[in-house]
Amino acid sequence: MKFTQKDQDAVNAIRALSVDMITNAHSGHPGFPLDAAPMMYLLYKNHLKVNPKDPYWINRDRFILSPGHGSSMLYATLHLAGYDISMHDLRDFRKLGSKTPGHPELGIPGVDAATGPLGQGFGMSVGMAMAEKHLSSLYNKEHCPIINNKVYTIVSDGDLMEGISHESASLAGHLKLNNLVVLFDSNNVTLDSSASKELSDNAGERFEAYGWNYLRVDDGNNLDELENALQVADDEENRPTFIEVKTVLGYGSPHANQHTVHGNPLTTDEVKETKEKLGWSHGPFEIPDNIYSTFSTIVKDGSREESNWKSVVAEYKNNYPVLSKRLFDNFENKAKVNDSDLNIEITDNEATRATMHKLLQATKKSSLEFWGGSADLSSSNKTYFENDDGFSDETPSNLNIFYGVREFAQAAAVNGITLYGGTKTFGSTFFVFSDYMRGAMRLAALQKIPSMFIFSHDSVALGQDGPTHQPIEQLDSLRAMPDMLVFRPADALEMVASWKFALNQNDRPVTFALSRQSLPTLRKYSDNIFKGVEKGGYILSCSQKDISDGIILATGSEVSLALDVQEILLKKNIDVSVVSIPSFELFNEQSNEYKESVLPSEVVNRMSIEMGSTQSWGQYTGLNGINIGINHFGASGDADLIMKDLGFDKNKIAQKYVEHFE
């Protein structure tokens, strides 16, 4: 391919718009757009199979800008490429309520993932590539490649310093994701300093050690060199490709190659000087028509690609109506799991992780395209599908994902798979290690996507592994996270009910905290449970009086303990109700009337029981209440002894109730 001045002008248009946006907003990061604009131009012009007029086309190539602080460059490119982002939107960059916020957010046309916290864009791109592999193997037919796209990602020095880049790159190399192309903007400068002050890695050798195809572009401004590398990447059949593109941070600006240009807007004079150096003679936010016309092939090519695909789809629908319906139902969130699908046998005593195991097998049989994995703890979490040897390059249609001891990459991949669409998926590990995944769990919540996170070993009752493995603050910590739905089911029945509810969530992630130990099945309360769980909190066992003497609130494994305490208190003529609150978030969303019916204002003798930190309980128990919990780290030993030692004993708790309230 021969590139001309026309192409160079197009590249400079991206640069000029980006710095105009930043200088206009008095806020942003000009260094990166100035250096990486050539990559953006070539990707959109020649490689990305996208239709700007239909940004959610399911068979589009995905693009992720992992260093989200380069958002101005992304928005400028999307505008020029014909997405629904106007010049007005660009002028509103970083303004409240605009379509062009400081970091890319989901919902903006052309943005396939929210990025900002470094490393996670890369992690999500690995998940997207996994999803493409899985779905294409499940659905593609000869002559009908209904799913066949690639995932392109740009990463920065910062992304590659993050630990998640290791986990995700190692996973992608292991899975031989040849549909993944990563461009590394290698400019040797970070926000604080020259990268050489912080970093001596040989990125190429590192990615080769992971089994990637490594390519290098010595001059990131040389369009021919860049184009050649991208073509080699597109042709690679066996491995993911990592292209190191040597660039100059803040190219063209008076601060080129200095860390000061990383995060500080250019002054108006500096913008002028930069544009002169680049040979850009147009005013702020001014783009001549001939430049729009250079970009116009993107819409043309994309529309043609989508229209060709639609012909394939028509043929596919004809030949494979059942498969076709299943695929599109799943992409449109219409694939339902019926109650009858979830008919599982429940014993009188079982761990909620064991119930979950049965539910996973049952869910798999529904019309939901469902898969997931664990960070090397599937045998403990029990979150595996039976008789399934695992998703791999050789068996991409399998359902068990062996994430390895890579919690953070797992959570980011779950987000990537979920963003890709067409399947429902989960990740899992011990509850305490949710700490390792928090960054990605937050990004699931922030994007309002239905990622699922399943954690077992949800309390000190895991026993001998001791305090490093015993969650204390994890429940409260996740409850504090906006838009994250957390369930801690009390028994097998609450587990089933909350699973049913969770499967229907399409606009928020769900977290499950499950017991390692067996819990009694509360069959007697089955009706209350199936009516109550979907409200987050409910009266499990009412008092015999109209107005109870008090309320005991509990979650998870402590609910049956609360019932025992209720019984003891009743013998002392203290008649309390027991309220189970499997999900605080859900309960808090209910009407005031409903909440008042569960927790009547006049009943102020309130006690909570939960084996974890107590701070979130004050909202329900008030100043008069008492919280039975654990506000220190656990201990290694026999689970029953630990619980007794920490006071989780029905008699002791009943006594505390009496001492406090009577």
Place this chain on the structure above:
Amino acid sequence: MKFTQKDQDAVNAIRALSVDMITNAHSGHPGFPLDAAPMMYLLYKNHLKVNPKDPYWINRDRFILSPGHGSSMLYATLHLAGYDISMHDLRDFRKLGSKTPGHPELGIPGVDAATGPLGQGFGMSVGMAMAEKHLSSLYNKEHCPIINNKVYTIVSDGDLMEGISHESASLAGHLKLNNLVVLFDSNNVTLDSSASKELSDNAGERFEAYGWNYLRVDDGNNLDELENALQVADDEENRPTFIEVKTVLGYGSPHANQHTVHGNPLTTDEVKETKEKLGWSHGPFEIPDNIYSTFSTIVKDGSREESNWKSVVAEYKNNYPVLSKRLFDNFENKAKVNDSDLNIEITDNEATRATMHKLLQATKKSSLEFWGGSADLSSSNKTYFENDDGFSDETPSNLNIFYGVREFAQAAAVNGITLYGGTKTFGSTFFVFSDYMRGAMRLAALQKIPSMFIFSHDSVALGQDGPTHQPIEQLDSLRAMPDMLVFRPADALEMVASWKFALNQNDRPVTFALSRQSLPTLRKYSDNIFKGVEKGGYILSCSQKDISDGIILATGSEVSLALDVQEILLKKNIDVSVVSIPSFELFNEQSNEYKESVLPSEVVNRMSIEMGSTQSWGQYTGLNGINIGINHFGASGDADLIMKDLGFDKNKIAQKYVEHFE
């Protein structure tokens, strides 16, 4: 060195004790001790400069078992080596209250770091090696090498899959930490499966890409080969060393090389069979005297080493009395920062991050050996020392640590440096990215060590960077963590007072959440502040009545807003007090009398104001109260507009108070 049957017997003694402990406890991980015992033996017998009779000798070599699930092997070795761990303790393995819990905990003689959450042991070892470099460069004199030790670490496949292994290895390679030796127990098996199902990395090439010296031992049972590699590592002058030791998981057991032997105790019959294969003919927990005698050189050599060192110290004290006092004062936590050291100039309006910046410069001038860094945000966090070019292999006595975009490695290194002793240190980044560091912050709290974590940009008031960068749930999340002291200072004065308090903490970590934006200095309340901060919460501005009409509680940047609201309400004849609670943990530790004096029970009209999730406030505001906070994600835009949009406006809040309570 010629190894004989005697050495082989010693290795088998570690194996035999380990499996006895696990089988006796019905809990533990036998696979790893069976394969890694030869490394443990050689390390303690020939390489580690330690004196089991003085396990806290400051110039000892440090040893970290990063895969903490191999604790039985560590305890067995420590017992045999002469540490204060008895056979009785070994029999009590994993029992409540024992000296031999499921994962190694700090406080057990010979345990240099608590491990269990994979990857962090490695991360802490990098911090320890950094501390040694820093202190030796500050204190060593010719002929008086008062600080000269190494750090040895064993890591597993799991540790190396974790993202933190990348961050830490990359940092260690960059810093050329030649005092660090890492042995990789390369057994190709994980808990879930054969590692080849999860992993295809070439570990050697990976570590070479980081600039490490890579060595390989083909047969982990061959003592000669192992010893040779360890000697090469000891002689390496320019780089950290990574020794890949090929081993067989569960060596000698009927399940050798299978993932089932990873985490399941052997049956009594299997133990018998294993011991037969190993040629071990002694009963459970039976160690013949000749084996103890093989290990006895460890105490002999160690005592001699320490006694030689003491001669050096004597000479050093003589020649350099001031330096010597400073060094030992710092190791014994006696180095004090006097109030006069912290005399800084405070302006009428400043961001708490700006005050912190001044405090860091002041603290550095005290007798405290003080240093720290940032994860590539020092210019934003303002957590750098002026006129200091940064800690590096060429300038190890410098104080600024450029951690790079490696938040998790930073936090683990802070823990490692703190565990090493002799200095006080901190890590920093934006508050929202505390999520990336949580695992290590938890391990600081669990170990009760005074690591310091300084976060700036503590609320949505950071503005344009938007929701991915705006903390919402981070405060509540960290408050839920046991033994973590969190401060969110209201102004420059509270910042100074809380810094003074924090510097005196020796048995818990401290976290600071600091504002990006300027805050008015509350000079008028100076006395209250300096008396109140050390109690965590206090009446900043009292009402004019004996019993106030209500209480407004706030932290950080919202405290001055609370004062404004108080003023507005007073004009409406509503006379409330304003309570500042810079640290919930500290306030909750106070006597009931004190707490009652700040928050009298009879005053039930209580409102909290804090720009974050509200769930932890219920404990203070009760069922009658109202919480002004943010329970959703933020937005990108001008900070003042965001705050107004979210209702953080004195008039609106005063109105809410009136509507709710009047």
